Amino acid sequence: MAYTTSLVPPRAPGDRDAYADLLRDTRGLRREHAHAREAWFSQLSAERKEEHLFELEILLKGLACFANPRNHPGAPRRTPVVAQDFREPVALVREAMGRIIVLCRTLLMDRERSFVFQRYLETVLPDDGARSRLVSENLTQDSPAGSLFVMRHAMTNLIEVASGISRLPRVPFRTFYAMLGVAQREVAQSVYFNSLSALEFRPEFDRITNQRILELTRSVTQDHARRLIALTFLSLFRMLRYLGLLEATTRDPREPRRTTGIIYLVMSVLRSDARALTSHLRHRAGRLLAEGYERDLFNVPASRIGQRYESLLADGHRLLDIKASLEGLAANLRLELRRAFEHDFPAPEFSVAEGDVRRATLQVIHTLRPALQNGILFLCATLGARLEAQGVFDDHAARRNLSERLRRDVWMFAQIVRAFAQKARAVPAGEVRWSGVSPLEFVREFLAYFRAMGYPLLRTADYPRIDAFVSAMTALEETDLLEPARLHRAIAEAEQFQEFLVDLFEQIGRRDELASVPFDRRAAAEALKLYLGA
Numbered sequence: 270m271a272y273t274t275s276l277v278p279p280r281a282p283g284d285r286d287a288y289a290d291l292l293r294d295t296r297g298l299r300r301e302h303a304h305a306r307e308a309w310f311s312q313l314s315a316e317r318k319e320e321h322l323f324e325l326e327i328l329l330k331g332l333a334c335f336a337n338p339r340n341h342p343g344a345p346r347r348t349p350v351v352a353q354d355f356r357e358p359v360a361l362v363r364e365a366m367g368r369i370i371v372l373c374r375t376l377l378m379d380r381e382r383s384f385v386f387q388r389y390l391e392t393v394l395p396d397d398g399a400r401s402r403l404v405s406e407n408l409t410q411d412s413p414a415g416s417l418f419v420m421r422h423a424m425t426n427l428i429e430v431a432s433g434i435s436r437l438p439r440v441p442f443r444t445f446y447a448m449l450g451v452a453q454r455e456v457a458q459s460v461y462f463n464s465l466s467a468l469e470f471r472p473e474f475d476r477i478t479n480q481r482i483l484e485l486t487r488s489v490t491q492d493h494a495r496r497l498i499a500l501t502f503l504s505l506f507r508m509l510r511y512l513g514l515l516e517a518t519t520r521d522p523r524e525p526r527r528t529t530g531i532i533y534l535v536m537s538v539l540r541s542d543a544r545a546l547t548s549h550l551r552h553r554a555g556r557l558l559a560e561g562y563e564r565d566l567f568n569v570p571a572s573r574i575g576q577r578y579e580s581l582l583a584d585g586h587r588l589l590d591i592k593a594s595l596e597g598l599a600a601n602l603r604l605e606l607r608r609a610f611e612h613d614f615p616a617p618e619f620s621v622a623e624g625d626v627r628r629a630t631l632q633v634i635h636t637l638r639p640a641l642q643n644g645i646l647f648l649c650a651t652l653g654a655r656l657e658a659q660g661v662f663d664d665h666a667a668r669r670n671l672s673e674r675l676r677r678d679v680w681m682f683a684q685i686v687r688a689f690a691q692k693a694r695a696v697p698a699g700e701v702r703w704s705g706v707s708p709l710e711f712v713r714e715f716l717a718y719f720r721a722m723g724y725p726l727l728r729t730a731d732y733p734r735i736d737a738f739v740s741a742m743t744a745l746e747e748t749d750l751l752e753p754a755r756l757h758r759a760i761a762e763a764e765q766f767q768e769f770l771v772d773l774f775e776q777i778g779r780r781d782e783l784a785s786v787p788f789d790r791r792a793a794a795e796a797l798k799l800y801l802g803a
Contacts, residue, residue, distance in 0.1 A: 287499040288486055292476065295469040298461070306461050309413040310473060315375055323474045324514060324531075325372040326464040328365055329420075329456045331534030333465050335362065336449035338442075339544075340537035342609075343616025355445035356435060358617045362449065363431035364530025366424050373421040377414060416461040423455040467545040470503050477506060479661050482645075485652040491584070493561035494591055497554055498648070501595060504546045505645050509662075511539045512634050512641070519630045529626050533617050536610070536633075543606050550599035558588045593724060594651040598644050600721035605640040608799050609633045639674035642667055647725045669782040675729065676777040676788060681797045682722050683770035689715045690763040693756060712745050712759075722800075730773050738762045 298306065315321065334340045335358070338350055346353065410416040430448060434440055457465055464471075477483060482502060489495040518531050562585060569577055613636060614629045615621045642662055649656050658667035692711055719742065727735045741762040744755050778788060 286487065287492070287496040288477070288483060288503070291496070291499055291503055292470050292472045295466060297463060297466055297469070302460060306413050307472075309461075313376065313378075315378060318376070319474055320517075321372050321375050323510070325369060325376065326462060326471070327511065327514060327538055328369050328372070328531065328534055329459075329462060330464040331365065331538045332362070332449055332452040332456060334537040334541040335365075335534050336446055336453065337537075337541070340540045341617050342533075342536055342540075342611070342614035343618075344611050346616075350442050353442060353618060354439050355442055355618065356437065356440040357620055358533075359431055359440050359445055359448070360435045361530040361533045361617055362452075363428055363435055364527055365534045366428040366431060366452075366530075367527065368531050369424050370421060370428065373417050373424065377417050377421065410460040413461040416459050420455065420459055420462060423452075427452055427455075467542065468500060468504060468549070470507065474510065475503055475507060477502065479656070481654060481656060482649065482661070485649060485654055488652065489591070491558070491561045491565060491588065493557040494588055497550070497557065497595060498591070498652070501546070501550065501598070501648060502645065504542065505641050505648075508539060508542060509638065509641050511535055511542075512638050515539075515630055516634055519627045519634075529621075529623060532626060532630055536614065536630075540606060540610055543602055547599040547603050547606075550595045554595045554599075555592050558592050562588055590651060593720075594648060594728065597720045597724040598647060600717070601725060602640065602644065604721050604800055605637060608796075609636045612799055638664075639667075639670045643671055643674060643725070643729075646671070647728055650728050669786070672777060672780050672782050673786060675726075676774060676783065677793045677796065678722060679726060679730075679770050679774045679777060680788070680790075680793050681800065682718070682726055683767055683774065684797060685715065685718055685722070685801075686763050686767040686770065690760050690767065693760050693763070712742070716742055718800075726770070730769075732766070732769055734762065734765060734769075738766055 293303075310318070310322070338346075338353075341358070410419055427448070430451075434444060434448060453465065457463055486495060486499050486502060489498055515532060515535055518528050518535070521528050565584070566581065569581070574581075610633075613632045615625065642658060642664075645661065646656060646658065649661075658664070658671050661667075664670075689711070726732075727738075732738070741755075741759045745759045777783065
C-alpha cells in the first residue's frame with residue numbers, strides 16, 4: 270500500500286522531526302527491545318509478514334477496545350450496561366482469539382511445533398512441580414519469538430474460557446469485562462507486542478510514502494503545530510489501513526463465522542482511535558498551539574519585536590488557520606463515525622447473519638474511506654499544497670469517490686445554508702430579543718455544522734469570501750441581542766455562499782470522473798437527515 274514504507278526526509282541539524290519522533294516514541298518499547306523486534310521482523314521469512322503482524326497487533330488491541338461498550342457499533346442503548354446480555358459478544362471475542370492464535374502460529378513458524386509439544390507435556394506430566402517448572406521456563410520473553418510464544422499460550426487458555434462462558438444462558442457485563450480484562454493484562458505484559466496505547470504507531474507499517482506530505486509536515490515551524498500535524502496525518506493513514514484490513518477480512522474466503530469476530534474487534538479499534546484523535550484535536554489543539562506561540566513570542570528579544578512584527582503576525586494567523594482546520598476535521602470525523610457506527614452497522618449483542626455483517630462492513634468502508642482521504646487532502650490544502658488523490662492513495666477509484674463525496678457534501682451544505690438564511694429572514698423586525706431558551710440557538714447550530722462540513726468545503730473550493738463569511742457568522746454568535754445590521758450582513762453572506770455552492774455543485778458534476786455517475790438526490794437527502802440528527 271502507498272502509505273506503508275518510506276524514508277524520513279533530511280532535516281536541518283537541531284531541527285526536531287515530529288514524524289520520526291512519533292514513530293519512535295509512541296511504541297513504548299525500550300531501545301534494545303525495539304532493535305531486537307526490528308531484527309526479528311527483517312529476518313522473518315513468513316509470506317505477507319507485514320499484513321499478518323499488523324492484523325495481530327490490531328486484534329490484540331481490539332481485545333481491550335471491545336471490552337468498552339462505547340466502542341461497540343449499533344444505535345445508542347437505552348438499557349443500562351449491567352442489564353444487557355453479553356453472550357454474543359463473548360462468542361465474537363472467541364472467534365477473534367482463534368484468529369489471533371492462527372496469526373501467532375504463522376509468525377512463530379518452526380517454534381510452533383515446540384509449543385504443541387509443550388502443551389502435550391503439560392497434560393501428561395504427573396508431577397505438579399515438573400509441570401510448573403515447564404510452564405515457567407517457557408514464559409520468558411527474551412525475544413520477539415518468545416513473546417509470541419507466551420501470547421500463543423495465553424490465548425489458547427483464554428479461548429477455552431471464552432468457549433465455556435459462551436455456553437451460559439446469559440453472560441452479564443462483569444463476566445464479559447473480567448474475561449477481557451485478563452486478556453488485556455496479557456497484552457499489556459507482552460514485551461514486544463503491547464499495542465494497547467491510543468494513537469500509537471509502528472515503523473513496520475505506519476510510515477508515509479508521499480514525500481510531499483512529509484515536506485508539508487516539516488514546513489510547519491512551530492514545534493507543537495508540527496507534532497499535531499504529524500499526529501493527524503499518521504492517525505488518518507492508520508485508520509485507512511484499518512479499513513483496508515476490514516475489506517480484506519470481508520472478502521476472506523474462510524468460513525463465515527471466523528471473520529465476524531475479527532470485523533467487530535477491528536471496528537472497535539477504529540472507533541477508539543478516532544475518538545482519541547478527535548478528542549485530542551478538539552480539546553488540546555488550541556491550547557497547545559497557543560502555548561507554543563507564546564513560548565516562541567517570548568523568545569524574541571524586545572529589541573527585535575518591531576522587526577519581527579509582520580512575520581510574528583503571519584505566524585499567528587497561520588496557527589489560527591491550522592487550529593480551525595484541525596477542529597473542523599475533528600468535527601467532521603465525529604459526524605462520519607457516528608453515522609457509520611450508529612446507523613450503518615449492527616450491534617454485536619444480536620446474532621446477525623454473516624452476509625449482513627459483510628454488507629454492513631462494505632457500507633462503512635464506502636462511507637469512511639472518502640471521508641478520511643478527504644481529511645488528508647484538506648489538511649494538505651491548509652498547509653498550502655493541493656495534492657491529487659492518485660498521488661497520495663493506493664486506490665484507483667479514489668478520485669471518483671472523492672468527487673462523488675464532495676458533490677454530495679456541497680449539495681447537503683447548500684441546503685443547510687439556505688435553511689439558515691430563510692430562518693434568519695423570518696425573524697420579525699423590531700424585536701429586541703428572540704424568544705426561546707437561547708435567542709440565537711439556530712445560529713450556533715449552524716456554526717457547528719459549518720465547522721464540521723462548511724469549513725472543509727471552503728478550503729477545498731477556494732471560496733473567495735471565506736473571511737467575510739466567518740466574520741459575519743462569528744459576530745452574530747457573539748451577542749444575544751438582535752442587531753439588525755449584524756443579522757442582515759449574515760444573511761447576505763449566507764445567500765452569496767449558497768449561490769457559490771450551487772455553482773460548485775454543477776461544476777463538480779461536469780468532472781470527467783462523474784460523467785456517468787448520476788447524482789442520487791434521495792440518498793443525499795437521507796444522509797443529510799442523519800447528519801442533522803447526529
